[in-house]
Amino acid sequence: MRTFRRRPRSDDGSTTVEYAIVTVAVAAFAAVLYSLLTGDSVVSWLTNLVMKALSVPS
Template sequence: MAQRIRSWVRGMVRRARSDGGMTTSEYAVGTIAACAFAAVLYKVVTSPPVMSALQSLLKDALDAKF
């Protein structure tokens, strides 16, 4: 019985170690992608048409009658 338990535990440990997570290069690529997405989003949100729409939306929301 103890041998079966040891065998089962070893199998679980092997499966858990098979995928060690992201490597440093994967973290670097993920960080670069996140920064690029943030830069594009910043450019879109700060563009004049979007800023105008957001200001209009905020003005309408603050001027709403209850």
């Protein structure tokens, strides 16, 4: 009985690499977004926006 071996394809493992690259890109985007949203200027801008929205016009 003779067993046949599959030839390795040139794109073996490419899906795993693509998932890894996308995961790293999403983590980097999340880190940038977190740093932007926790900055002093953004927090003060959001606080002013909420206070303006909750204030009663006279």
